[in-house]
Amino acid sequence: MRKPIIGIMGPGSNATEPDLNNAYQLGKLIAEQGWILLTGGRKAGVMDAASQGAKSANGLTLGILPGEDKTGISEAIDIAILTGMGSARNNINVLTSDVIISCGMGSGTASEIALALKAEKTVILLNDSRESHQFFSSLSPDHVIIVESPEEAIVRVRDILSRQDC
Template sequence: MDRVTVQVAVCGPADCSPQEERWAREVGRLLAGRGAVVVCGGQGGVMAAVAAGARAAGGTVVGLLPAADRAGACPDLTVVIPTGLGQARNVLIVNSADAVIVVGGSWGTLSEVAHAMRRGGVPVVALGGWRVLDRDGREPPGVRHAATPAEAVRLAFPPDADSGTDDAFRDAADC
């Protein structure tokens, strides 16, 4: 397998604001335009919006559901994977990704940020949502913050990521 399609996890709350929904839809559209496979939790809110944006742009969207069946899957998924793992599926979502984009925030979303940061080696980009502080009140290094969907996608895709391989993401951790 010389060339592997880039997979980008997009995480966010099922109960999101209208702004977060617009952002997620645009992130999905932009990722599909870059040829990335979108990986998400496969349900409502940010997950449904990113799936709709990517699917409308001709992209592929994989949803990893918390339940052991397909009930509750959003309609724009290309591939539905019922995990039966509940919130533990968050680890699978971020471990499946070459980069993680977080839109908005909830407790489940915060867990996905934490798992992605503990994993290391992948860009993690936040568009709105949580800002984590260390014990001294400073933001720890690692999570990049974006102001727009286009900036979030740009920060997730290093300049050489257009090659379509995940090698560009392995080299991107220090961008």
Template sequence: MIKAEGPATLGRDRPALNRRMLERNTMSALIAGVMGPGKTATEEEVRSAYELGKRIAQLGWILLTGGRKYGVMDAAGRGAKASGGTVVGILPGADTREMSDSVDIPIATGMLDARNSINVLSSRILFFIGMNPGTASELALALKYGRPAILISQKEDIIRAFQSMSPKKIEIAADVSSSIEIARRIAGSLDSGSNR
């Protein structure tokens, strides 16, 4: 099963949403996507991604990333594993070369960055740490598809540009902790079907 149901995960960090799911005896946990640069990620972005991965796992959520062994994807995955979480990696390639060791469930798409659309559609909430063209395509698709998007420590230029396209749908967080608060609030308002 995906989640141990021990005391640790039933503690105060576990939102009402997941409690409802346990009551319904379903294993389906909310999938949260973390998107950000790979090889070009800064040290600070890597640190934030690791912390974010940990926090996502502590909430009992499943982490979804682009699955590669670089930068934000890799660090978020390692953080999630350090807290006993589950990591889904949606890979651009047809196999698992260059996959992060943190990935439990590799999905090999073989469709390059067309897979970014799957990253977004499969995540109930998306976090964005750092920015590069691949990440920007995922943020744009989150806005297009109406998926909640939380920007963490992004530059003013980026925020202004994307807000000018889609003013209501973007959440701005100054750090990982406040991004998690925002995400928990959003999760509480999602339909009880979790990923459904």
């Protein structure tokens, strides 16, 4: 029985302080549930903070990197998948994740949310961008969940997993 893989997607640059705190807390909570954390793997922003959080609770961290060598990987990544595909790897992030949590917002993050909705995956949004809430809810009302805290996100993930066949 494979462990669930929960993807946290968020900006590498221009992440806000609340985004980074939320990402760290999400990573920690995911590890505490015994789930595997997936991120974009770089030593930057939300990816790095979430991975650090997961390692603080002895979780397993998986990074799907855009590059083709080991430059710039977060030290908190246990398993680094080197794709050499740039942003095309964003689709692998969402296909591989059982549930996606978007933490903060940026153009790369937006592409991952949209690709996840295209693949009919549920996406949990944790950010203060009202424009993103309205847009993604208009795109796919049944697959977008808006939450206010990391703890609420985890409750929703647990609920989704209980109804899935992982």
